[in-house]
Amino acid sequence: MFEAQEINAEHKDLIHDVAYDFYGQRMATCSSDQYVKVWDQNAEGKWILTSSWKAHSGSVWKVTWAHPEFGQVLATCSFDRTAAVWEEVVGETPGPSERGIRHWVRKTNLVDSRTSVTDVKFGPKSQGLQLATCSAEGIVRIYEAPDVMNLTQWTLQHEVPCKLPCSCISWNPSLSKNHPQMLAVGSDDANPINGGKVFIYEYSENSRRWIKLETLNSVLDPVHDIAFAPNLGRSFHILAVATKDVRIFNITPDNSDPSGVTKLDVQTVAQFDDHGCTVWRVCWNVIGTVLASSGDDGTVRMFKMNYVNSWKSVAIMKGDGSLAPNDGSKNLSNALTSISQTARYIKLGSIITPKEREASWH
Template sequence: MDKPILTLDKGTRCTAWNYSGQRMAAGLADGSLVVYDSTDPASSVFTRTSRFKVQDSSILKVVWVPPEYGDAVACISADGTLSLLEEVMEDSEGHHWKMCKSFDRSTSQVLDVQFGDGQTCLKLVAAYSDGHIKIYELLDTLELEKWQLQAEFQNVIDLVSKFGNASCLSASISWNPQRSEVQQSSFVLGFSSNTPPLNSPKVWEFDLDHQRWLPVAELSLPEDKSDQVYAVSWAPNIGRLYELIAVATQKGISIWHLGSNPDPDGRLSVQRVSLLSGHDSEVWEMEWDMSGMTLASTGSDGVVRLWQSNVNGEWHEQAILTPAS
């Protein structure tokens, strides 16, 4: 008989495992953050070890900071606030969580946030409901409260384009998971909005020579540029000559090959190699395994699907996981 490993608090809106899978953070409708730990190394059962108030509004998303920077999470709240909280050790109180940064609040809602490592520092990219993207960089690896705004732009190829009345329902960001001294920071981002040029997923890369972010690829066919994007996921690369990126829209999950050698204009080649259908409704999340060989997807149909390619490069559904009745 299956045994649950933890029981979530009432009002849980979102959850996230840390990088080792040894801790879970959950955001609640009342604005609280809950942390669960396994107190017995020999057991897989998790119990609540912390619960504290972050904001007065519901927490919509929780993201863990990379582990080399300590135990910390970013929280997106329904009031548009982006907060960073850190677990600290004090002799008098033991372990406890504290607010170490509340990012500049704007009139628009933060829709997604992700962390990525650059060549010199940790970076954070946040996507907003007005279609803007803000990138912050950490000034001191030992002090998580010290960030500065590095760049702000919109998800369009033409860098001078501006859309005054853009309204975005959701956004999805995925950093290139590779870490290399010679490879520049890059990420893919797409919106679900009323402004088609913002929706089409773009790959952004940091131009070290000019100290700015540039769009180097667009992952959509001409007839699909207005499609709203639900989720994106960049696969780990363990030796391929190209990058692998998954993009979910209302038409299904597209698997893209992204070239590694830019043309004279700095653009990277793209090729859609498969369009996967199977989910009966919107896809919410996609994650690759550590090898970048298997893609897991889930959505509002309540089903987890696993996708793989065969030796001929043809993608197929490898397994379907349904919740226990």
């Protein structure tokens, strides 16, 4: 039942990021070897390397896909102090398949940072083509392509100073018009004296700038990754933070304040030190009900929401893909029963009525 498949990545150095596209059918990887590689899944489900190119002159930290309605577009950021936007184009000379060779072209190089650019993320598609970067000097930059047909033109819309070196950034993916754009930024600053390491910013339509709404003061250790769960209509946002442990926060916005400034109610709903050491990455499944994390203990762990605010470890995989023994599966079945407990008895009466009438119709 459980089997990890393998892809031969053949990067020459540590792979820093791997990103799926919107549909989960393409994948991009980036590495300290300064290369970016793009993989496509063929009809048999195998991943085929379709492009590989030297993208930067330093370690490439992150790679991310734009929504496909903007075309096949990637953004990368690097230790070489730049972020870049890439687009896949059809070559001028027809290839062997007579359809033209596709290759990736650098559309723009964003050179505003004076230090390593540590993360890059495209904004939600409802806001057009926006790109957020953050850098080791502690500045979040928001770029926008005013003309989505022309990816060579990007304007620097906002520079938001964070005071601490930034390591990661995450857009709130909510599609609701009621939620102003929101960004969470993490810092890998190691000094606890500098206070909380996660900041939440919101775009204020009135003042046309990004405002810091909240600092998560409970996170004092360096933060390596941060991820908003897909919102999918929930009344609150879920934020996962990778620091010395895995933390999950529920963030409930309250727009009732007359001044138009959103107030946030932030609750720590889970804290897992299962990794026992630094947590490196966190990411969510497509509906935000399961969180996966990776840590320096060389494992991938999964946490699932049983009930609101109640999270449990459900699976542990070793790096080589073998399933580590976990009592999680037991927890899982418990979780399932507890959800449907109140409905253990089928309301038979209500089933009978329609069935019977169905029979009489024929």
